[in-house]
Amino acid sequence: MTRHAMRKPEILSPAGNMTCLQAALDAGADAVYLGLGTLNMRARASANFTRDELPDAARRCRERGAKLYLVLNTIVFEDELAEAEDIIRFAKPHADAFIVSDWGVVSLCRKHGTPFHVSTQMSCSNSSAAAFLKSQGASRVVLARECTLAEAAKIAARSGIEVETFVHGAQCVAESGRCLLSHDAYGCSANRGECHQPCRRRFLVKAIDRFTDADGNPLHDADTEFEVEPHTVLSAKDLCSLPFVDKLMAAGIASFKIEGRARNANYVKTVTEAYREAVDAVADGTFTQELAARLVEKTKTVFHREFSTGLYFGRPGADQFTDAEDSTATTVKRHVGVVMDYFLKAGIAQVKIQDCPVRVGDKLQIHGPTTGVQEFAVASLRRDDEIPAVAEKGTWVTFPAPRCRVGDKVFLIQAAGAKPGDSGQSRRRRQQPPSQGD
Numbered sequence: 001m002t003r004h005a006m007r008k009p010e011i012l013s014p015a016g017n018m019t020c021l022q023a024a025l026d027a028g029a030d031a032v033y034l035g036l037g038t039l040n041m042r043a044r045a046s047a048n049f050t051r052d053e054l055p056d057a058a059r060r061c062r063e064r065g066a067k068l069y070l071v072l073n074t075i076v077f078e079d080e081l082a083e084a085e086d087i088i089r090f091a092k093p094h095a096d097a098f099i100v101s102d103w104g105v106v107s108l109c110r111k112h113g114t115p116f117h118v119s120t121q122m123s124c125s126n127s128s129a130a131a132f133l134k135s136q137g138a139s140r141v142v143l144a145r146e147c148t149l150a151e152a153a154k155i156a157a158r159s160g161i162e163v164e165t166f167v168h169g170a171q172c173v174a175e176s177g178r179c180l181l182s183h184d185a186y187g188c189s190a191n192r193g194e195c196h197q198p199c200r201r202r203f204l205v206k207a208i209d210r211f212t213d214a215d216g217n218p219l220h221d222a223d224t225e226f227e228v229e230p231h232t233v234l235s236a237k238d239l240c241s242l243p244f245v246d247k248l249m250a251a252g253i254a255s256f257k258i259e260g261r262a263r264n265a266n267y268v269k270t271v272t273e274a275y276r277e278a279v280d281a282v283a284d285g286t287f288t289q290e291l292a293a294r295l296v297e298k299t300k301t302v303f304h305r306e307f308s309t310g311l312y313f314g315r316p317g318a319d320q321f322t323d324a325e326d327s328t329a330t331t332v333k334r335h336v337g338v339v340m341d342y343f344l345k346a347g348i349a350q351v352k353i354q355d356c357p358v359r360v361g362d363k364l365q366i367h368g369p370t371t372g373v374q375e376f377a378v379a380s381l382r383r384d385d386e387i388p389a390v391a392e393k394g395t396w397v398t399f400p401a402p403r404c405r406v407g408d409k410v411f412l413i414q415a416a417g418a419k420p421g422d423s424g425q426s427r428r429r430r431q432q433p434p435s436q437g438d
Helices: 018-026 054-063 078-091 103-112 127-135 149-159 181-186 242-250 265-284 289-299
Strands: 010-014 031-034 067-072 097-100 116-118 140-142 162-169 204-206 225-227 238-240 255-258 331-343 348-353 363-368 372-377 396-400 409-415
Touching (some): 010 018, 018 054, 018 265, 018 363, 031 054, 078 103, 127 140, 149 162, 149 242, 162 242, 265 363, 265 372
Parallel strands (some): 031 067, 116 140, 140 162, 162 255
C-alpha cells in the first residue's frame, strides 16, 4: 500500500472521567471510549461516568468532530438484561456505538438499531469469525489480543469489516482478558470489571507433599517456601507500538486503541499526543525510527510497566513478562493544591498550596474537567506585594498560568527519585519505581 493510499486510522483514547476525556480531545483523539459505572470492564467508580455527565461528554466530542463509544462489555447475567437494555435506551442519543461482548447485548443493540463494535473479550481471531460478526450487524471488531500483525492484516483484508486493535497500555496474562484468577483468589471477577490483579503480585512456591528421608522419616525443612524469581511471573509487560506504527497502518487497521480507563489524565494526554504525532508523521511521509524513539521516551514519563511489542510479532514467551513490581515512569506528579481563582485578562492563577511547595522554574500541571491537562513552567511567584522565593504549604500564591478554573487540581512534575522539596534544578532519579497512584 502506498503512502498516498494509506488510510489514517482512528486514534481511540480511554476516558475514565471528564478530565481524561478533555485531555484526550485536546491531545488529538479521534474518538474516546467510556463506561457508565456498570456492566463494563472497569467497575470502579473513579473510572466511569455518571448518566448526568454523558450528554456533556457527547457534546464535547461532537464539537471536536470526535466519536464517543460506550463500553458495555462484561458478561451479562439473566437478571441484568433489563439493566443492559435500559443503558442502551438511555445512551443511544449520545453514543456513536456500543462496545459489547455478550450475545444478549448484541441482540439488544440490534433490537434498538444501535451500532455496535465487538469487544476483544469475544476473541475474534480469524477472518471467518469477523465476517460472521459483520453478518450479525457488527460494524467493527476489536481483535483478540493474541493476533499477530500478519494475522491482523489478513483479517482486515479478507473480512470486510473494520478492524480495531490495541496499540498501547496494559496487557492481561489471560486469553483476551478472560481470567478467573481474581475470582478464585478474592471473589472478584475480572470478567465483571472487578479484577484485583493477583497476576501483578509476588508468588511463593510451597510443597504440598511430605518430605521424608530414605527411611521415611520427616525432614525438618518440609515447610520450606521458595519465592519465585522473577517474582512477577504472571505480570505482562505493557504494550508500546510506536516503533511500528507504520506497519500497523499498512496492515489496514482502522482504529488504534489506547488502554487505560483506570489511568490518569496526564497518561491519557501524553500517550494520545504521541500516537497522534506518529500517525500524522506516517501519513505525511516523515515517520522515522528517531521520531519513534523520541515518542517512546515521551510515553515513559507517565505510568507504565516495561514496554514490549505485545504479541504482534509472535506468541507469548518469557520476554513478555516483567520483573518490575510497579510503574517504571521517568517522572512522578505530586499534589500541590487547588486553584482558588483565575484572573482571565492577566492570565494569572491563584493557588492554595496544600502539599508540595512551589518554586520558580518548577514544572506544573493543572487538571480539571473543563481544563483537561495544562502543563507549564512557573515563571514567577507573587503574594500581594511580596515576591516569595518559595510558596510553602499552608499559603497561597499567584503565578502566570494557562486558562484554568476554580477547583482544578495543581500538580508538581518531577523526575522519578526527586524528593518533594527538590527544586526544578536539582532533581535525580530514585532507585524504586513510583507507585501506580503516581
